[in-house]
Amino acid sequence: MKTKLEIPVEMHTTLHPVTAREDSSIDEMKTLMQQHHVRHLPIVSAGKVVGIVSDRDLKMAAALNLNEKNLIKAADLMTLEVATFHRATPLQKVALEMAEKKIGSVLVNDDKGELLGIFTATDALHALIKIMRGEK
Structure with missing residues:
Protein backbone atom coordinates (compact mmCIF):
# COMPACT_ATOMS: atom_id res chain seq x y z
CA MET A 1 0.00 0.00 0.00
CA LYS A 2 1.39 3.40 -0.98
CA THR A 3 1.54 6.21 1.52
CA LYS A 4 0.20 9.58 0.46
CA LEU A 5 3.76 10.87 0.02
CA GLU A 6 4.58 8.02 -2.36
CA ILE A 7 1.89 9.09 -4.78
CA PRO A 8 3.20 10.38 -8.10
CA VAL A 9 3.95 14.09 -8.33
CA GLU A 10 1.64 14.17 -11.36
CA MET A 11 -1.35 13.94 -8.99
CA HIS A 12 -0.62 17.46 -7.69
CA THR A 13 0.95 18.97 -10.80
CA THR A 14 -0.54 21.89 -12.68
CA LEU A 15 -0.95 20.37 -16.13
CA HIS A 16 -0.33 22.22 -19.39
CA PRO A 17 1.38 25.26 -17.87
CA VAL A 18 1.42 28.65 -19.52
CA VAL A 53 11.46 32.75 -15.73
CA SER A 54 9.95 33.56 -12.35
CA ASP A 55 8.11 36.63 -11.14
CA ARG A 56 11.21 37.37 -9.05
CA ASP A 57 13.28 37.55 -12.25
CA LEU A 58 10.83 40.07 -13.67
CA LYS A 59 10.85 42.15 -10.49
CA MET A 60 14.64 42.44 -10.68
CA ALA A 61 14.38 43.58 -14.30
CA ALA A 62 11.84 46.24 -13.30
CA ALA A 63 14.71 48.37 -11.99
CA LEU A 64 16.04 48.84 -15.52
CA ASN A 65 15.34 52.02 -17.44
CA LEU A 66 12.84 51.84 -20.31
CA ASN A 67 15.49 51.50 -23.04
CA GLU A 68 17.25 48.68 -21.20
CA LYS A 69 13.96 47.01 -20.34
CA ASN A 70 12.94 46.94 -24.01
CA LEU A 71 16.16 45.15 -24.93
CA ILE A 72 15.76 42.33 -22.41
CA LYS A 73 14.05 39.13 -23.53
CA ALA A 74 13.16 35.88 -21.77
CA ALA A 75 16.41 34.31 -22.99
CA ASP A 76 18.35 36.96 -21.06
CA LEU A 77 16.49 36.37 -17.78
CA MET A 78 15.72 32.67 -17.73
CA THR A 79 17.30 30.12 -15.48
CA LEU A 80 18.82 27.49 -17.74
CA GLU A 81 19.14 24.62 -15.28
CA VAL A 82 15.56 23.71 -14.51
CA ALA A 83 14.79 20.89 -12.08
CA THR A 84 12.75 18.30 -13.94
CA PHE A 85 11.06 15.12 -12.79
CA HIS A 86 9.19 12.27 -14.43
CA ARG A 87 5.47 12.29 -13.72
CA ALA A 88 5.70 9.08 -11.65
CA THR A 89 8.34 10.43 -9.26
CA PRO A 90 7.07 10.21 -5.68
CA LEU A 91 5.74 13.48 -4.30
CA GLN A 92 8.01 13.13 -1.26
CA LYS A 93 11.17 12.99 -3.39
CA VAL A 94 10.17 16.08 -5.38
CA ALA A 95 9.17 18.07 -2.28
CA LEU A 96 12.39 17.16 -0.45
CA GLU A 97 14.55 18.29 -3.35
CA MET A 98 12.62 21.54 -3.68
CA ALA A 99 13.05 22.22 0.05
CA GLU A 100 16.74 21.28 0.15
CA LYS A 101 17.63 23.36 -2.90
CA LYS A 102 15.15 26.16 -2.16
CA ILE A 103 13.47 25.72 -5.54
CA GLY A 104 10.11 27.41 -6.14
CA SER A 105 9.04 25.18 -9.01
CA VAL A 106 10.00 22.09 -10.97
CA LEU A 107 8.89 20.85 -14.34
CA VAL A 108 7.14 17.51 -14.70
CA ASN A 109 7.68 15.49 -17.87
CA ASP A 110 5.54 12.79 -19.44
CA ASP A 111 6.77 9.36 -20.54
CA LYS A 112 8.24 10.83 -23.73
CA GLY A 113 10.26 13.41 -21.78
CA GLU A 114 8.01 16.25 -22.91
CA LEU A 115 6.57 18.95 -20.67
CA LEU A 116 3.46 17.71 -18.90
CA GLY A 117 3.16 20.32 -16.19
CA ILE A 118 4.70 22.38 -13.43
CA PHE A 119 4.81 21.60 -9.73
CA THR A 120 5.27 24.67 -7.53
CA ALA A 121 5.71 25.37 -3.84
CA THR A 122 2.04 26.38 -3.84
CA ASP A 123 1.11 22.99 -5.32
CA ALA A 124 3.18 21.35 -2.56
CA LEU A 125 1.26 23.29 0.10
CA HIS A 126 -2.07 22.29 -1.44
CA ALA A 127 -0.91 18.65 -1.47
CA LEU A 128 0.10 18.90 2.19
CA ILE A 129 -3.31 20.31 3.13
CA LYS A 130 -5.08 17.46 1.30
CA ILE A 131 -2.85 14.87 2.97
CA MET A 132 -3.44 16.40 6.42
CA ARG A 133 -7.21 16.38 5.82
CA GLY A 134 -7.06 12.78 4.66
CA GLU A 135 -8.35 13.66 1.20
CA LYS A 136 -7.55 11.56 -1.85
Missing part, protein backbone atom coordinates in the same frame (compact mmCIF):
# COMPACT_ATOMS: atom_id res chain seq x y z
CA THR A 19 4.69 29.06 -21.41
CA ALA A 20 6.59 31.87 -23.12
CA ARG A 21 9.11 32.05 -25.96
CA GLU A 22 12.79 32.98 -25.72
CA ASP A 23 12.05 36.25 -27.50
CA SER A 24 9.19 37.24 -25.15
CA SER A 25 9.58 40.70 -23.68
CA ILE A 26 9.43 41.56 -20.00
CA ASP A 27 6.01 43.14 -20.50
CA GLU A 28 4.69 40.10 -22.39
CA MET A 29 5.81 37.75 -19.63
CA LYS A 30 4.43 40.01 -16.91
CA THR A 31 1.07 40.13 -18.72
CA LEU A 32 1.00 36.33 -19.09
CA MET A 33 1.70 35.88 -15.39
CA GLN A 34 -0.99 38.37 -14.40
CA GLN A 35 -3.62 36.98 -16.78
CA HIS A 36 -3.06 33.39 -15.70
CA HIS A 37 -2.25 34.05 -12.04
CA VAL A 38 1.11 32.22 -12.20
CA ARG A 39 4.59 33.05 -10.93
CA HIS A 40 6.68 30.77 -13.16
CA LEU A 41 6.87 30.58 -16.96
CA PRO A 42 8.67 27.73 -18.68
CA ILE A 43 10.47 29.14 -21.71
CA VAL A 44 10.02 27.04 -24.84
CA SER A 45 11.98 26.98 -28.09
CA ALA A 46 11.17 24.59 -30.95
CA GLY A 47 8.79 22.71 -28.66
CA LYS A 48 11.39 22.07 -25.95
CA VAL A 49 11.81 23.75 -22.57
CA VAL A 50 15.05 25.74 -22.53
CA GLY A 51 14.63 27.59 -19.24
CA ILE A 52 12.24 29.17 -16.78
Whole structure:
Protein backbone atom coordinates (compact mmCIF):
# COMPACT_ATOMS: atom_id res chain seq x y z
CA MET A 1 0.00 0.00 0.00
CA LYS A 2 1.39 3.40 -0.98
CA THR A 3 1.54 6.21 1.52
CA LYS A 4 0.20 9.58 0.46
CA LEU A 5 3.76 10.87 0.02
CA GLU A 6 4.58 8.02 -2.36
CA ILE A 7 1.89 9.09 -4.78
CA PRO A 8 3.20 10.38 -8.10
CA VAL A 9 3.95 14.09 -8.33
CA GLU A 10 1.64 14.17 -11.36
CA MET A 11 -1.35 13.94 -8.99
CA HIS A 12 -0.62 17.46 -7.69
CA THR A 13 0.95 18.97 -10.80
CA THR A 14 -0.54 21.89 -12.68
CA LEU A 15 -0.95 20.37 -16.13
CA HIS A 16 -0.33 22.22 -19.39
CA PRO A 17 1.38 25.26 -17.87
CA VAL A 18 1.42 28.65 -19.52
CA THR A 19 4.69 29.06 -21.41
CA ALA A 20 6.59 31.87 -23.12
CA ARG A 21 9.11 32.05 -25.96
CA GLU A 22 12.79 32.98 -25.72
CA ASP A 23 12.05 36.25 -27.50
CA SER A 24 9.19 37.24 -25.15
CA SER A 25 9.58 40.70 -23.68
CA ILE A 26 9.43 41.56 -20.00
CA ASP A 27 6.01 43.14 -20.50
CA GLU A 28 4.69 40.10 -22.39
CA MET A 29 5.81 37.75 -19.63
CA LYS A 30 4.43 40.01 -16.91
CA THR A 31 1.07 40.13 -18.72
CA LEU A 32 1.00 36.33 -19.09
CA MET A 33 1.70 35.88 -15.39
CA GLN A 34 -0.99 38.37 -14.40
CA GLN A 35 -3.62 36.98 -16.78
CA HIS A 36 -3.06 33.39 -15.70
CA HIS A 37 -2.25 34.05 -12.04
CA VAL A 38 1.11 32.22 -12.20
CA ARG A 39 4.59 33.05 -10.93
CA HIS A 40 6.68 30.77 -13.16
CA LEU A 41 6.87 30.58 -16.96
CA PRO A 42 8.67 27.73 -18.68
CA ILE A 43 10.47 29.14 -21.71
CA VAL A 44 10.02 27.04 -24.84
CA SER A 45 11.98 26.98 -28.09
CA ALA A 46 11.17 24.59 -30.95
CA GLY A 47 8.79 22.71 -28.66
CA LYS A 48 11.39 22.07 -25.95
CA VAL A 49 11.81 23.75 -22.57
CA VAL A 50 15.05 25.74 -22.53
CA GLY A 51 14.63 27.59 -19.24
CA ILE A 52 12.24 29.17 -16.78
CA VAL A 53 11.46 32.75 -15.73
CA SER A 54 9.95 33.56 -12.35
CA ASP A 55 8.11 36.63 -11.14
CA ARG A 56 11.21 37.37 -9.05
CA ASP A 57 13.28 37.55 -12.25
CA LEU A 58 10.83 40.07 -13.67
CA LYS A 59 10.85 42.15 -10.49
CA MET A 60 14.64 42.44 -10.68
CA ALA A 61 14.38 43.58 -14.30
CA ALA A 62 11.84 46.24 -13.30
CA ALA A 63 14.71 48.37 -11.99
CA LEU A 64 16.04 48.84 -15.52
CA ASN A 65 15.34 52.02 -17.44
CA LEU A 66 12.84 51.84 -20.31
CA ASN A 67 15.49 51.50 -23.04
CA GLU A 68 17.25 48.68 -21.20
CA LYS A 69 13.96 47.01 -20.34
CA ASN A 70 12.94 46.94 -24.01
CA LEU A 71 16.16 45.15 -24.93
CA ILE A 72 15.76 42.33 -22.41
CA LYS A 73 14.05 39.13 -23.53
CA ALA A 74 13.16 35.88 -21.77
CA ALA A 75 16.41 34.31 -22.99
CA ASP A 76 18.35 36.96 -21.06
CA LEU A 77 16.49 36.37 -17.78
CA MET A 78 15.72 32.67 -17.73
CA THR A 79 17.30 30.12 -15.48
CA LEU A 80 18.82 27.49 -17.74
CA GLU A 81 19.14 24.62 -15.28
CA VAL A 82 15.56 23.71 -14.51
CA ALA A 83 14.79 20.89 -12.08
CA THR A 84 12.75 18.30 -13.94
CA PHE A 85 11.06 15.12 -12.79
CA HIS A 86 9.19 12.27 -14.43
CA ARG A 87 5.47 12.29 -13.72
CA ALA A 88 5.70 9.08 -11.65
CA THR A 89 8.34 10.43 -9.26
CA PRO A 90 7.07 10.21 -5.68
CA LEU A 91 5.74 13.48 -4.30
CA GLN A 92 8.01 13.13 -1.26
CA LYS A 93 11.17 12.99 -3.39
CA VAL A 94 10.17 16.08 -5.38
CA ALA A 95 9.17 18.07 -2.28
CA LEU A 96 12.39 17.16 -0.45
CA GLU A 97 14.55 18.29 -3.35
CA MET A 98 12.62 21.54 -3.68
CA ALA A 99 13.05 22.22 0.05
CA GLU A 100 16.74 21.28 0.15
CA LYS A 101 17.63 23.36 -2.90
CA LYS A 102 15.15 26.16 -2.16
CA ILE A 103 13.47 25.72 -5.54
CA GLY A 104 10.11 27.41 -6.14
CA SER A 105 9.04 25.18 -9.01
CA VAL A 106 10.00 22.09 -10.97
CA LEU A 107 8.89 20.85 -14.34
CA VAL A 108 7.14 17.51 -14.70
CA ASN A 109 7.68 15.49 -17.87
CA ASP A 110 5.54 12.79 -19.44
CA ASP A 111 6.77 9.36 -20.54
CA LYS A 112 8.24 10.83 -23.73
CA GLY A 113 10.26 13.41 -21.78
CA GLU A 114 8.01 16.25 -22.91
CA LEU A 115 6.57 18.95 -20.67
CA LEU A 116 3.46 17.71 -18.90
CA GLY A 117 3.16 20.32 -16.19
CA ILE A 118 4.70 22.38 -13.43
CA PHE A 119 4.81 21.60 -9.73
CA THR A 120 5.27 24.67 -7.53
CA ALA A 121 5.71 25.37 -3.84
CA THR A 122 2.04 26.38 -3.84
CA ASP A 123 1.11 22.99 -5.32
CA ALA A 124 3.18 21.35 -2.56
CA LEU A 125 1.26 23.29 0.10
CA HIS A 126 -2.07 22.29 -1.44
CA ALA A 127 -0.91 18.65 -1.47
CA LEU A 128 0.10 18.90 2.19
CA ILE A 129 -3.31 20.31 3.13
CA LYS A 130 -5.08 17.46 1.30
CA ILE A 131 -2.85 14.87 2.97
CA MET A 132 -3.44 16.40 6.42
CA ARG A 133 -7.21 16.38 5.82
CA GLY A 134 -7.06 12.78 4.66
CA GLU A 135 -8.35 13.66 1.20
CA LYS A 136 -7.55 11.56 -1.85
